[in-house]
Amino acid sequence: MARILVVDDSPTELYKLTGMLEKHGYEVLKAENGADGVALARQEKPDAVLMDIVMPGLNGFQATRQLTKDPETGHIPVIIVTTKDQETDKVWGTRQGAKDYLTKPVDESTLIKTLKTVLGS
Secondary structure, eight states, X not given: OXXXXXXXXXXXXXXXXXXXXXXXXXXXXXXXXXXXXXXXXXXXXXXXXXXXXXXXXXXXXXXXXXXXXXXXXXXXXXXXXESOOOHHHHHHHHHTTOSEEEESSOOHHHHHHHXXXXXXX
């Protein structure tokens, strides 16, 4: 089954997203900030990344840009999952290379459907 990297500084969100993903058979990798997320993605090459935006240090926009512009990780689809729901945030997220943009709290069926779409399954 696909391996999904969840990058979020909230233990609660990590727990909720991990639960949703594992229930649907996904293997979950976790990082608690943008820098760790980029490093883990380069090391593990997950099938997709769920990226929060508001994190200390390297934020989700910056981490998404690093992953999508890097030849080693550019093929990995990034889905932004955040509380930021302004249209400008969504536009900026896709400009950084994100394949989709979901607003928290994320609906489980929407999350799984979005993942299946970006994974081509």
